[in-house]
Amino acid sequence: MCHISDFIRDHDGPHNLLIIYYTGHGVYNDDRKYLELTASINPALGKGFTRDARCNWNKAEAKLQDEEVEGDVLTILDTCYSSNLVKSGKGDTRKFELLSACPIDQTTARPGQYSFTRALIDALDWLLKEHKDSPFSTFRLNQRINIDKRRSDTPSHLWSRVQSVQHNEQHILLAPLRPQKPDTIHQPKYRLSPKGFLTLRFGLRDAELNQEQIEFMTKTLSKAFHNKAMVGLRRIDWVEIKPAPPITHFERLALVMFVITQWKKFLGKRREERASQTQTQRSVDEITFPGGMNIDATSPSQKRHHEGADVMPEAKRRYLEASQPPSPPTSDSSRIDYDV
Missing domain, CATH: 1.20.5 (Single alpha-helices involved in coiled-coils or other helix-helix interfaces)
Known part of the structure; x- marks a missing residue:
């Protein structure tokens, strides 16, 4: 419990991925429904399990599932009965996955050529050479492990450790770590978790987005929320994208x-x-x-x-001159000469 708490304090963050890897013995307690990690052989006695070397993994995992933890979590368990953890889960908005060495109620091979850890190392090495600096998903990792013929009898399983209505069916991505910038090394790593979530829905022209469109949208949204002091932005989660339902x-x-x-x-x-x-x-x-x-x-x-x-008066005058006699002269005797 102390180691898990220190690990969260030192490495948690909204953009971080916490990876917990365990290889060793494990026993599932059916009565109390928890996975117990145990030591193998007591060096002092030479046989049997050491009573003090036991760990209730469900209690330790509960710290990783706490709502104050901001980072995504990937747990890799190379132990027997590791898939039995899926019988319990907790609602969350983060990605929390379990890569288990065996199916439910099954055991796994001991350390060596046929072990899950050996197949895990080989799969990681192969995917790193294939993808180089590009990320690959935990789904691809699990798929590559199960292709290995040495693991045909006990295939590994990938489980989600969260139960949420906003679960987007997207897997955790793995890639080589990039060197930290000098100005970010001494910054405090522990941050408070979000207290509220704003859900937006965009109506798109197409039913899905390609990689170029996704990169453009994420960069644009990041610039839009660049001033974190205004809205108190803590994290941005890609929830899901799905085709619009047909109209009724x-x-x-x-x-x-x-x-x-x-x-x-x-x-x-x-x-x-x-x-x-x-x-x-x-x-x-x-x-x-x-x-x-x-x-x-x-x-x-x-x-x-x-x-x-403009032309009719002249024609009419000619017609009258040709068919009728001229008018009689006008007498001037009726006029009165005012000068006389």
């Missing part, structure tokens, strides 16, 4: 009604625009004649009359 019949009917309404509005607007254009054209084409009569020049007969307004 009611939503489909509502969508059709919305489209019909918008189409009617569009047609009504078009009719209003055409009526406005017609009214404007009539106003431009109207001609005001003497006497206050307004005649629409768009009428064919009126248009012809308008076009011949």
